[in-house]
Amino acid sequence: MNLSLADPFSLSQDYPEVFSHSLHYGHSSCVIFNRRGDLLASGRHDGTVVLFDVETGGLARIMRGHTRSVQSISWSHDGRYLLSSSLDCKCILWDLEDGSRKRIIRFEAAVYYAELHPSDHNLFAAAIHEDHPWLVDISTPKTKRIKLSTLPRKSTTESEDEAAPPSKSAASDAKALTLITLFDSMGQYIITATTRGWVNIIHTATQTTIFSSRVTKSAIVTARLSMSGRSLIFNSRDRILRTVHMPALTDEDIEDPSGILFQVEHTYQDLVNRLYWNHCDISPTGEYICASTYMNHDVYIWETNKGSLVKILEGPKEELGFVDWHPTRPMIVASGLETGRIYIWATNNPQRWSALAPDFQEVEENVEYIEKEDEFDYKDRAEMTKARLDREDEEVDLIGMDDAPGNFREEEKSWTMPVLLDIEESSEDDDVKIVGPTAATSQKKKKAGTAAAEKKGKKRKARD
Amino acid sequence: MDSNDTDGRLSPPFKRQRTVSPSPPFRDREIFEDAVTSRVASSLPSPPTLPVANDLRKPGTRPNYRLKYTLTGHNGGVSSVKFSPDGKWIASASADKTLRVWDARTGELEQIFEAHTAGISDVAWSPDSKTLATGSDDKTIRLWELKSGRMIRILKGHHNYVYCLNFNPQGNMIVSGSYDEAVRIWDIRSGNCQKTLPAHQDPVSGVDFIRDGTMIVSCSHDKLIRIWDTNTGQCLKTLVEEELPPVSCVRFSPNGKYILASTLDSSIRLWDYLRDGGKVLKTYLGHVNAKYSIFSAFSRDGKYIFSGSEDAAIYIWDVQTKEVLQILRSHEDVVLGVNAHPSENLLVSSSLDGTVKIWADEETT
Numbered sequence: 001m002n003l004s005l006a007d008p009f010s011l012s013q014d015y016p017e018v019f020s021h022s023l024h025y026g027h028s029s030c031v032i033f034n035r036r037g038d039l040l041a042s043g044r045h046d047g048t049v050v051l052f053d054v055e056t057g058g059l060a061r062i063m064r065g066h067t068r069s070v071q072s073i074s075w076s077h078d079g080r081y082l083l084s085s086s087l088d089c090k091c092i093l094w095d096l097e098d099g100s101r102k103r104i105i106r107f108e109a110a111v112y113y114a115e116l117h118p119s120d121h122n123l124f125a126a127a128i129h130e131d132h133p134w135l136v137d138i139s140t141p142k143t144k145r146i147k148l149s150t151l152p153r154k155s156t157t158e159s160e161d162e163a164a165p166p167s168k169s170a171a172s173d174a175k176a177l178t179l180i181t182l183f184d185s186m187g188q189y190i191i192t193a194t195t196r197g198w199v200n201i202i203h204t205a206t207q208t209t210i211f212s213s214r215v216t217k218s219a220i221v222t223a224r225l226s227m228s229g230r231s232l233i234f235n236s237r238d239r240i241l242r243t244v245h246m247p248a249l250t251d252e253d254i255e256d257p258s259g260i261l262f263q264v265e266h267t268y269q270d271l272v273n274r275l276y277w278n279h280c281d282i283s284p285t286g287e288y289i290c291a292s293t294y295m296n297h298d299v300y301i302w303e304t305n306k307g308s309l310v311k312i313l314e315g316p317k318e319e320l321g322f323v324d325w326h327p328t329r330p331m332i333v334a335s336g337l338e339t340g341r342i343y344i345w346a347t348n349n350p351q352r353w354s355a356l357a358p359d360f361q362e363v364e365e366n367v368e369y370i371e372k373e374d375e376f377d378y379k380d381r382a383e384m385t386k387a388r389l390d391r392e393d394e395e396v397d398l399i400g401m402d403d404a405p406g407n408f409r410e411e412e413k414s415w416t417m418p419v420l421l422d423i424e425e426s427s428e429d430d431d432v433k434i435v436g437p438t439a440a441t442s443q444k445k446k447k448a449g450t451a452a453a454e455k456k457g458k459k460r461k462a463r464d
Numbered sequence: 465m466d467s468n469d470t471d472g473r474l475s476p477p478f479k480r481q482r483t484v485s486p487s488p489p490f491r492d493r494e495i496f497e498d499a500v501t502s503r504v505a506s507s508l509p510s511p512p513t514l515p516v517a518n519d520l521r522k523p524g525t526r527p528n529y530r531l532k533y534t535l536t537g538h539n540g541g542v543s544s545v546k547f548s549p550d551g552k553w554i555a556s557a558s559a560d561k562t563l564r565v566w567d568a569r570t571g572e573l574e575q576i577f578e579a580h581t582a583g584i585s586d587v588a589w590s591p592d593s594k595t596l597a598t599g600s601d602d603k604t605i606r607l608w609e610l611k612s613g614r615m616i617r618i619l620k621g622h623h624n625y626v627y628c629l630n631f632n633p634q635g636n637m638i639v640s641g642s643y644d645e646a647v648r649i650w651d652i653r654s655g656n657c658q659k660t661l662p663a664h665q666d667p668v669s670g671v672d673f674i675r676d677g678t679m680i681v682s683c684s685h686d687k688l689i690r691i692w693d694t695n696t697g698q699c700l701k702t703l704v705e706e707e708l709p710p711v712s713c714v715r716f717s718p719n720g721k722y723i724l725a726s727t728l729d730s731s732i733r734l735w736d737y738l739r740d741g742g743k744v745l746k747t748y749l750g751h752v753n754a755k756y757s758i759f760s761a762f763s764r765d766g767k768y769i770f771s772g773s774e775d776a777a778i779y780i781w782d783v784q785t786k787e788v789l790q791i792l793r794s795h796e797d798v799v800l801g802v803n804a805h806p807s808e809n810l811l812v813s814s815s816l817d818g819t820v821k822i823w824a825d826e827e828t829t
Contacts, residue, residue, distance in 0.1 A: 002674075002678035002679045002693050002694070002695075002700065004738055005679070005691060005693075005700040005701050005737075005738070006693065006700065038634065053636050053651070053653065055634075055636065055637065055694070055695065056636055056637060056651035056653065056654075056658055057651070057658075058636070058651045058653040058654045058656070059653060059654070060636075060653065349693075349696045349698060351698045351699065352698075352699075355698070355699045355700055355701050355702060356690075356699050356702055357702065358701070358702045358703070358704055358741055358742070359704070388744075388747075389747055389749075389786075392744070392745060392746050392747060392786065394745050394746075395784060396722060396734060396736075396745055396746065396783060396784065397719070397721075397766070398717040398718055398719060398721075398722060398762055398766035398783060399717075399718050399719055399765065399766035400719060401719050416634065418592060418635075419590070419592070419634070419635040419636050419652065419653065420653065421595065421607070421609070421616055421617070421652065421653060422616075
């Protein structure tokens with residue numbers, strides 16, 4: 001509701017510009033905001049999942065269950081459930097009402113990525129190391145796993161790779177691994193990306209691949225969908241980020257996928273430094289993208305309209321892994337690979353001094369003051385007061401809400417996590433101190449070297 | 465409840481040793497700089513008398529509050545009283561350094577919280593009704609767990625008496641105002657002070673969060689009402705009127721569109737803060753308020769405004785017509801706190817006479 005009074009100039013700033021603060025509680029390997037943007041989930045290298053309160057920077061919850069590094073975290077739409085996937089071959093569905101493990105799902109190998117269905121927290125898709133991706137249904141006590149195909153849809157394969165013998169391409173495609181499984185905004189389709197550069201769109205209900213497109217020849221290691229569900233971004237090993245407009249799929253498209261437009265809109269790369277991108281994200285409106293860089297300390301921001309670079313965010317003295325864009329504010333969060341700190345960039349809001357002194361106005365240049373006709377006339381105070389009281393006949397509505405922008409009625413109804421006050425006591429065994437925005441910066445580097453090596457190892461695996 | 469008077473004779477179920485303290489060492493919600501008091505007092509015209517239409521009552525349209533219970537036990541003036549958001553409890557904070565929680569339905573004492581080393585000026589409930597926060601003259605804010613009766617946090621940082629405080633709707637932050645002229649925002653999980661806003665030039669007498677928690681309003685004896693962005697800690701607007709007297713209590717309307725501010729010229733103003741420069745839409749008159757920070761409250765249906773008064777009564781106004789609809793008399797000294805029940809037509813009041821009284825609207829109960 002503060003939008004009504006906020007400075008229009010500061011509101012027009014829609015991407016972060018300055019380093020704001022860092023959070024530290026253990027070695028964070030992945031970070032992601034919930035849909036409302038009031039909580040930040042951090043998966044740690046030791047397998048713990050930590051929730052931070054974005055507003056205060058304080059610890060909101062600590063959840064233990066994984067024994068190895070957390071690879072991805074996915075929030076349910078209402079923010080009540082959280083799905084974490086880990087190298088310990090498990091996915092855990094957490095209920096944030098009480099922090100309990102609602103379900104633990106074991107796989108044969110390490111889980112790269114798992115995402116919850118946008119409207120059903122009992123359904124998720126997971127990408128597994130050296131295995132097929134799975135669609136997992138946990139609505140019943142017995143876990144139902146449905147195999148999803150990594151292979152691209154046949155007809156498109158032939159039309160594109162006509163030169164190559166079909167058998168050979170099929171053989172190489174068979175060796176491909178799916179690294180990412182995303183749901184579209186309605187959850188009707190699953191978008192998967194493979195190490196061979198293929199993007200497959202799979203119908204969730206029938207699990208058939210309805211469309212495939214090879215956006216690049218090299219491995220796609222990151223894929224993300226914007227909050228609006230209209231833009232996709234792919235990060236691949238050829239040092240190029242690609243944005244794709246997510247097609248609106250209809251039933252006819254399922255019958256005849258030839259009409260689906262799935263084309264790369266823009267490519268983003270650093271031609272001078274030839275940088276690899278570690279991770280990337282799209283702003284909620286799809287207007288900007290950001291990416292963290294390999295062997296470099298910066299976060300790059302491009303705007304997607306023309307595809308031009310608008311900002312390079314500096315701050316930390318370490319390479320950054322995961323990046324995530326805040327769902328409502330111009331705020332980016334990134335996790336450091338070496339120390340596992342979480343860095344946050346935001347906008348700089350200068351105080352408007354006219355807000356403090358309402359009798360004054362801020363003007364660009366000198367203005368000659370013109371006295372109003374009755375400005376210094378003598379008036380009888382009692383009469384004025386009476387006149388003013390008589391004028392107060394306006395109807396006021398103290399209860400009713402109108403649907404002005406900024407009144408998130410739907411979100412008010414959504415689930416809110418209880419505020420825990422005994423979290424500090426429950427986490428006494430952690431020797432790493434939290435460093436919030438205001439607190440002093442004392443920290444311990446905990447297994448920083450080994451953790452970074454682990455991360456690099458995983459990256460190499462992904463590139464193969 | 466067949467008698468027409470509103471005296472406290474109606475079956476107080478909970479009889480505690482009532483300690484009459486004729487002049488409690490109470491300065492909590494009182495401006496103690498003599499200069500301010502005398503200036504305000506001398507410049508005050510006698511409050512205008514408005515028609516009180518108590519006997520012209522039409523059923524259903526006018527409130528008809530009757531005294532239900534008198535809760536005794538505090539050994540000093542009761543500065544603040546609040547219903548819990550779930551409506552089950554009443555918390556009262558007193559100059560006797562204690563916080564008491566009572567059952568809102570029966571009026572029985574549930575819990576006494578003692579740890580403060582000086583009088584308590586204000587109490588606030590967390591949105592989940594599980595935690596209470598109190599601000600005291602010992603310069604600290606303390607958080608209490610209702611279930612266990614334990615003190616769970618002590619928030620230190622203010623350099624002078626803590627005057628007023630409130631939880632945000634998310635329940636993760638507290639805002640507090642103090643005699644040190646600052647507004648502080650606290651993270652209740654860690655107990656750390658998040659922000660210190662150099663808000664005013666006199667004691668901060670009231671603070672409140674807007675319904676979505678993005679803004680804070682504060683008021684002070686320096687005659688200003690300021691609106692702050694919770695996230696950035698920046699002042700978004702200052703409401704000022706010519707010759708506005710010291711402001712003693714401020715709150716956002718339930719929908720967050722207006723601000724209700726009590727001032728020490730015996731008036732309560734309803735501001736439309738969004739309009740350019742801010743505009744007073746309504747002025748509620750009739751009560752006496754020149755010395756104490758007296759709480760005001762909205763009824764849950766948004767039709768009435770309640771306030772305590774220094775003539776030992778509670779005043780009820782019609783929001784639209786500004787007419788005084790009912791005056792509740794039973795307290796023996798200044799009524800400092802009033803609060804409306806979140807879901808029923810119940811009212812609770814606290815007074816300098818050391819009692820807490822529960823009132824029920826008979827039309828609807």
